[in-house]
Amino acid sequence: MTDHARLLNHRTFTELGARERARALLDRGSFRELVDPFERLISPWLPGQGIVTQADDGVVIAKGTLEGEPAVIAAIEGAFQGGSMGEVGGAKIAAALELAAEDNRKGIPTRACLLLETGGVRLQEANLGLAAIAEIQAAIVDLRRYQAVVGVIAGPVGCFGGMSIAAGLCSHLIVTREARLGLNGPQVIEQEAGIEEFDSRDRPFIWSLTGGEQRHATGLADAYVADDLEAVRNEVLRCMAGGPVEQTRSRRHAQYLARLATLGTPCPLLTAADVRDLYKENDQ
Amino acid sequence: METLTFQYPAGRPGRTRALVGCVGSGDLEVLLEPADEGQLTIQVITSVNGASHRWQQLFERMFNSQTPPALHIDIHDFGATPGVVRLRLEQGFEEVGHD
Helix, strand or coil: CCCHHHHHHCCCCCCCCHHHHHHHHCCCCCCEEECCHHHCCCCCCCHHHCCCCCCCCCEEEEEEEECCEEEEEEEECCCCHHHCECHHHHHHHHHHHHHHHHHHHCCCCCEEEEEECECCECHHHHHHHHHHHHHHHHHHHHHCCCCCEEEEECCCCCEECHHHHHHHHCCEEEECCCCEEECCCHHHHHHHHCCCCCCCCCHHHHHHHHEHHHHHHCCCCCEECCCCHHHHHHHHHHHHHCCCCCCCHHHHHHHHHHHHHCCCCCCCCCCHHHHHHHHHHHHC | CEEEEEEEECCCECCCCEEEECCCCCCEEEEEEECCCCEEEEEEEECCCCCHHHHHHHHHHHHHHCCCCEEEEEEEECCCCHHHHHHHHHHHHHHHHCC
16 A cells, blocks of 8 residues: 555655755755855856856855754755866865864864765866865865764765765765765776676666665665655764764775775676675674 | 847846756756846856747747846756746746745
8 A cells, every 4th residue: 555645745855956955954944055156156167168057066055054053065966967076066065164174173063964966077177176076085084073074875866986985085974775876987887897797777787786775785885764855864963963983984994905805806796795795794 | 059148128126036947958047136127138048059039939928928027037058948948937937026
């Protein structure tokens, strides 16, 4: 039997745009956007390449409160240019995180949450996008000393490229079933490895390896939640309440490298279950 | 990519500014800001070349049946169909009419 009441009361998170996501997570009425779209801080690089710009460059920076505590949310709009990180959007996120760290040094306990929906660097902006991603990563590492930095990958775009490294640097990473997390996207892997090894059109296969459920099962994500606004919000609040994380995933890199080294070269083709086994041992 | 500009007579200024939509496939972003009484100006930046006549027809059909509020409208279009454009504009007008 279909549970109509549950379906009618359910509020999706993945179907919301970046601005609505940020607004929905922050305490009611506390949303205040920094460098809002009417300031028209657009990409200076896209028009010259014949690409229509978006007034916020696909990034929403929202200040507000979470359970009464000061917070900043950086939300990426996955529908604009695949959520790609250009010079402007990247600088907005990096600056928001740097200001949050500065706040903490001044005694203001600003927390940060990143809503990651991105294919990685915007190829049209090349090195400037990459530089911005590096700044974001440095800012996460700085801020996570004071507060838990929470990343959320809700889908449908997922989180790839340099921004997947940024996701890995977060104190906590929250995913849904719709989420994907990977350094390279499926088409890039197919192009490099060959379609026999990796078929980018085989969606169940892609999600079995890089989907949210698998990433959670292998410990590369900390929380696996339903596509439900309340569930996502509660998990973000729970993660933030715990304060800064001492043993972040990126600090445990030696364990991961040692485990990967056991695979040898050439590496055998692993199934989703093989990968879970490999990482399970890693946790011990 | 093409940039088009349009001007139409309008009524009272919109009460507030509003943003609707997104520069995603088949969609458009519309920024609406209050302007001086009697004047509606629209700038369209679109990924689809050679469609100025279609935009003009769409605006004329809309504003013949309703006097728009005085606004400056910026449209960033990523291949939206006329139906989607109309829905977004109606949504924007609804929002600038509210406080």
